[in-house]
Amino acid sequence: MVLLTGKSLIDEALNGEMTKDQAIIDLQQLSFAWPKQSQPALKIDAFRLNAGERLFVYGPSGCGKSTLLSLLAGVVVPQTGHIAIAGQQIEGLSAAKRDHFRADHIGLVFQQFNLLPYLNVLDNVTLACDFSRKRAANLKRSGVSALDEAKRLLSRLLLPEALWTQSVMNLSIGQQQRVAVARALIGSPDLIIADEPTSALDRDSRDQFLQLLMAETEQSGSSLVFVSHDDSLKAHFDRHLHLPSLNQALSADVTAQQEANQ
Amino acid sequence: MTLNLPTLLRLSFKSLLNRRLTVFLSVLTIAFSVALLLTVERVRTEARTSFNQTISGTDLIVGAPSGDIQLLLYSVFQLGNASANMSWKAAQEISAMPEVAWTLPLALGDSHKGYRVMGTDAAYFDLYKYGRKQPLSFASGEPFADLYQAVIGDEVAQKLGYQVGDKLVIAHGMGKHSFKEHDDKPFTLVGVLERTGTPVDRSVLVSLQSIEAIHIGWGKPALSDIRARFAEKQGSTAQPDAEVLQPEAITALLVGVKKKTQLFKVQRRINEGGQGLKVVSEPLQAVMPAVALQQLWKLVGVAENALLVVAGFVVISGLVGLMSVILTGLNERRREIAILRAIGARPMQVMLLLVAEAFILTLLGLLLGAGIFYLLLLVAAPWVYEIWGIWLPVTGFSLTELKLLSIIAFAGLLVGLWPGIRAYRISLAEGLSVRL
Numbered sequence: 001m002v003l004l005t006g007k008s009l010i011d012e013a014l015n016g017e018m019t020k021d022q023a024i025i026d027l028q029q030l031s032f033a034w035p036k037q038s039q040p041a042l043k044i045d046a047f048r049l050n051a052g053e054r055l056f057v058y059g060p061s062g063c064g065k066s067t068l069l070s071l072l073a074g075v076v077v078p079q080t081g082h083i084a085i086a087g088q089q090i091e092g093l094s095a096a097k098r099d100h101f102r103a104d105h106i107g108l109v110f111q112q113f114n115l116l117p118y119l120n121v122l123d124n125v126t127l128a129c130d131f132s133r134k135r136a137a138n139l140k141r142s143g144v145s146a147l148d149e150a151k152r153l154l155s156r157l158l159l160p161e162a163l164w165t166q167s168v169m170n171l172s173i174g175q176q177q178r179v180a181v182a183r184a185l186i187g188s189p190d191l192i193i194a195d196e197p198t199s200a201l202d203r204d205s206r207d208q209f210l211q212l213l214m215a216e217t218e219q220s221g222s223s224l225v226f227v228s229h230d231d232s233l234k235a236h237f238d239r240h241l242h243l244p245s246l247n248q249a250l251s252a253d254v255t256a257q258q259e260a261n262q
Numbered sequence: 263m264t265l266n267l268p269t270l271l272r273l274s275f276k277s278l279l280n281r282r283l284t285v286f287l288s289v290l291t292i293a294f295s296v297a298l299l300l301t302v303e304r305v306r307t308e309a310r311t312s313f314n315q316t317i318s319g320t321d322l323i324v325g326a327p328s329g330d331i332q333l334l335l336y337s338v339f340q341l342g343n344a345s346a347n348m349s350w351k352a353a354q355e356i357s358a359m360p361e362v363a364w365t366l367p368l369a370l371g372d373s374h375k376g377y378r379v380m381g382t383d384a385a386y387f388d389l390y391k392y393g394r395k396q397p398l399s400f401a402s403g404e405p406f407a408d409l410y411q412a413v414i415g416d417e418v419a420q421k422l423g424y425q426v427g428d429k430l431v432i433a434h435g436m437g438k439h440s441f442k443e444h445d446d447k448p449f450t451l452v453g454v455l456e457r458t459g460t461p462v463d464r465s466v467l468v469s470l471q472s473i474e475a476i477h478i479g480w481g482k483p484a485l486s487d488i489r490a491r492f493a494e495k496q497g498s499t500a501q502p503d504a505e506v507l508q509p510e511a512i513t514a515l516l517v518g519v520k521k522k523t524q525l526f527k528v529q530r531r532i533n534e535g536g537q538g539l540k541v542v543s544e545p546l547q548a549v550m551p552a553v554a555l556q557q558l559w560k561l562v563g564v565a566e567n568a569l570l571v572v573a574g575f576v577v578i579s580g581l582v583g584l585m586s587v588i589l590t591g592l593n594e595r596r597r598e599i600a601i602l603r604a605i606g607a608r609p610m611q612v613m614l615l616l617v618a619e620a621f622i623l624t625l626l627g628l629l630l631g632a633g634i635f636y637l638l639l640l641v642a643a644p645w646v647y648e649i650w651g652i653w654l655p656v657t658g659f660s661l662t663e664l665k666l667l668s669i670i671a672f673a674g675l676l677v678g679l680w681p682g683i684r685a686y687r688i689s690l691a692e693g694l695s696v697r698l
Contacts, residue, residue, distance in 0.1 A: 075603070075694050096608050103606020108694065110604070113597050116273075118280030130269040131606040183605070 023084065024191055024223040025049035025072065030081035031249075032071055040079075041067045043249035049239070051086075051190070054217065054224040056237035063244045065227050069195055072225065073106055074098035086190040104134035107184025107222070109194040114180030115168040122164050125150035125182045135187025146186065153182040156219075157212050174205035181213055188220040195227045210236050270611060274618040277598075281591070288584045289627045295580040296631025296670060299573040301638055303663055304654060305646070306566050310559065312652045313339070316460040317551045319391030321525050324348065324356060324532055325514040327547040331561065334554035337368055337514035340378050340461045344370065347511035352544050356515060356532060361524040364389055366516040369473045369509060372432050377418050379432050379466045381473035381512075387413075389518065392460045402426050403453030406468060409475050409507075412449040413467040416457035417647075426451055432466070432476060447476045459653050471507040517548070525550070577670060581677045584623055588616060588681040592688070599689050609689040616685050617678035624674025628667055632659075 027047040033040040042064040049055050059065060070076045071083060077091045077098070084090065086105050090098055102108075107128070115124045129136045129146040139149050154164060157178040168176060177197055184192050194213065198206040214236060217224045226237065234240055244250055278285050317338050325333045326346035335341040350367075357365045366389055369381035387398050387405045403426040406413055412432075414424060424430065429448040449468060457463055519525050532548035599612050607615075636656060643654040659667065 070694060073604070073694055096610070099603075099606050099608040102604075108604040110600075110694075114601060114604075116277075116598060116601055118277045119273075123276075127269075127273075128605050131266065 022051045022087065023048050024051045024053070024086055025225070026082070026084040028082040030071070030078050030083060032067060032076065032078040034067070034076075040249045042071065042078075042247055044081075044246055045248065047241075047246060049223060049225070051223055052221065053239055054214065054237045055226065055239045055241055056234050057225060057227045057241045057243055058229060058231045058234065059243035060229060063250060064247045065229075065243055066195070068243065069193055069225075069227060072191075072193060073108060074102050100132075103128070103132035105190045107186075107189045107192045109177070109180045109184050109192070109197045111196040112173065112176075112200045114183070115176055117167070117169055119168070120165050121154065121159070121168055121171070121179055122147065122150050124168055124179055125154065125186055128183045128186050132187060132189075135189065138187045149186055150182060153185055153216065154179070156216060157182055158208075172205075173200050174202075174209060177201065177205075177209055178212065181209075181216065185216055185220050185222065189222055191225065192217055192222050193225045193227075196229070197226075198228070198233070199230070266611065267614075270615050271618055271622075273602075274615055274622055277615075278619060278622060284587060284591075285623060288580075288587045289623055289630060291583050292577070292580040292624060292627025292670075293630035293634055295573070295576040296628055296667070297634035297638060299570075299577050299666060299670075300631065300635040300659075300663060302569045302573045303666060304635075304639070304660075305652070306570070307660065307662070308654050309650070309652045312459060313555060313558070315393045317390075317392060319389075319395050319518070320516045320551055321519045321522070322517040322529055322532070322548045323514055323551060323554070324353075324517055324546055324548045327545050330547070330549040330554040331558050333514065333547060333549055334551060334558065336370070337516075338461070338551065340370075340464065344513045347513055348515065348546055349511050349544055350509050352546060353512055353515045355543060356517060359528060359531070361519050361521070361528050362517055363520045364518045366390065367470055367509075367512040368514045368516065369470055369511075370513040372434055372473065372476075374418075374430055374432050374466045375422060377414075377464050377466050378461075379412075379468060379473070381468055381470040381509075383470065386467065390462070390516070392458050392462070396458075398458065398462065399456045401454045401456045403451070406452055406472075409469065409472050410447060410449045411452045411468065411472070413453035413455060414451060415455050415463035415465045415467075417463040418466060419454045424451055424454070426454060430466070432468075470509050470512070474507045474509050577673075580627070581624070581670075581673055584620060584627075584674075585677045585680060588620055588678070589684065592616070592681055592684055595685075596688060596692065599685055600692060600694055603689050604694050607689075609686045612689045613682035613686040616682040617675060620678025620681065621671070621674050624671060624677065627674075628670060632667075 025048065027044050029046070030042065030044040031040045032042045057065060057068065067076075071078060072085065074085070074090045074093070075098075077083075082089060082091060085101070088101060088105075090101060093101060115121075116127070119127065126146040129139065136146060139146055144152070151161075151164065155161065159175055159178055159182075163171060163175065168179065171179065177200075180197070181192075181194075184194075192213075197213070198209055201209060210233065213224070213226075224237075226233070323333055323337050325337060325344060326348050328345050332342060332345075336344050353365065353367055356362060364385070366382055366386050370378060372379040372381075384405045384407065387400075391397055400413075401416065401419070403413070412430060414422075418424065428451045430451060431448050449472070455462065517528070519528050529548045529550065532546050602612055602615070603609075639654050639656050643656070647653050
């Protein structure tokens with residue numbers, strides 16, 4: 001009984017809406033080096049992102065952006081220090097549990113080629129629910145099917161209905177990126193991580209994309225980490241992180257090494 | 263934590279469908295190799311069954327000394343020709359041996375439209391056994407009882423459309439368009455045998471005396487010929503008398519012994535013919551059909567195994583081809599792996615995706631291969647039967663065939679394992695990186 005109550009409390013904490021003052025990202029004494037590298041690629045004393053915040057991470061190539069994203073997504077774990085996402089310490093989890101955690105809590109959007117070429121648009125979006133029970137459960141709680149939610153998101157993201165059942169190969173890059181956002185958002189994960197999602201877009205598509213991304217992230221209550229080397233986008237975001245300033249690993253003598261890693 | 267197999271299978275399937283053209287070719291390669299393997303195995307086992315079932319109940323086959331296998335082949339299987347005959351006198355001597363229960367003379371060498379004509383006794387229809395000691399039975403008509411009467415096997419009747427009462431002309435020698443026909447002495451068809459699945463189906467059976475009778479006037483003048491010509495000169499149109507029709511030589515003699523324990527004794531005595539005990543007055547050879555068959559399998563076994571090994575290697579090369587197609591595709595699919603990893607697929611799931619692909623393709627290959635195999639059976643069976651007398655039945659898979667198929671299916675899983683492990687390593691090493 002006691003165990004049950006304890007478990008349900010944890011579930012509640014994990015599944016429930018994040019309150020504003022709750023940390024979505026909490027990094028402490030973090031240090032990470034890629035395999036076969038003697039020098040760390042990323043060293044962060046402390047960093048915290050509150051739930052619902054939209055963070056713009058910028059800096060030149062080689063400042064550790066990709067490394068930070070890999071750590072946040074749980075693809076790699078730090079050699080020392082702590083990393084908590086949505087209240088869950090992920091550095092202690094097994095690789096399989098981290099993959100599971102990523103499926104449940106994090107939506108990722110890459111620079112380009114986010115979609116599986118052999119699935120149609122809708123299937124690409126709902127695929128995220130196939131790999132995450134939590135996302136599927138979130139939708140079920142709201143009483144919508146994965147397919148309906150995918151359709152809702154796609155129309156909110158201004159993707160013409162005629163394209164929904166088509167191969168993703170028929171879409172423009174801008175359309176593909178919006179489909180990727182729909183997939184990242186479906187089932188309302190806690191955190192959306194976007195890695196240079198606009199760099200392949202022209203100015204008009206970029207602005208439209210940013211607006212839609214902001215609106216939908218807000219709507220689903222997810223937090224956003226947006227990585228770019230283009231600091232002109234800065235203005236769209238609540239918080240800015242100049243990574244070279246935070247990353248203590250970037251002292252002069254290791255900069256060359258960092259560049260090799262990126 | 264579940265591996266989410268239904269989703270993985272669905273993804274595998276859709277991914278394959280997307281690459282259907284490239285993938286179809288490797289499936290086709292596997293299908294043909296599987297069909298080849300199944301065919302070799304089926305022909306091998308059916309040839310054995312068919313040979314093993316051709317003769318039963320006969321204890322010894324006796325003929326002029328040649329080789330055990332040769333004697334068996336030309337006397338019972340109608341393959342090849344006798345190098346020499348045995349004398350009628352020797353046959354009678356063997357008949358007279360106290361241990362011998364029965365003998366059946368066989369005289370070969372003539373044909374009718376490509377089918378062998380076999381001169382024997384009417385007792386043949388009671389004494390010759392095939393399969394599990396089954397005797398021959400008549401579909402219509404009855405055994406020959408007189409000169410110029412013939413009984414034909416099922417296939418002869420089917421192919422030539424003969425019925426009881428029809429006339430047929432026997433030719434000297436073999437071949438469909440035999441050069442010399444004994445057309446002055448047509449035979450009357452008196453009986454058609456039921457199908458046996460043995461060379462009997464392809465035989466025209468006549469009495470030994472009939473064979474003698476049509477050869478009167480052929481070849482060197484024998485005593486019987488002179489007598490017959492004498493009879494003809496006397497204006498007699500009656501049939502030659504029995505004495506004249508006693509054959510001088512036959513091709514082989516089937517022997518049944520009274521007691522199985524005496525079999526070796528009889529065999530030894532016949533083999534010692536012309537010397538030592540002098541039971542038989544000329545050198546002869548007696549073989550036990552089962553022993554000769556064993557020798558035949560030993561000989562043929564090498565070729566059989568060689569064929570199986572070759573077919574096996576063709577299957578292996580098909581699977582290696584499949585593996586190379588998947589491995590080659592893997593490089594272009596690093597992006598796909600990164601996407602799957604990003605939405606939470608574990609490296610193990612990425613690996614399973616590729617194993618599933620290889621497995622699905624192998625199964626498709628097996629399915630298509632089985633289809634090709636049965637099609638081949640349907641098309642080639644009558645042709646194989648006509649040439650080698652081996653009937654290939656269109657039946658379900660034998661246990662051995664199922665075993666072969668399961669081994670290939672399992673190999674399909676293994677084939678997927680290597681690309682799978684590569685994909686596993688790629689997923690670990692590259693993580694979510696978008697490098698191309």
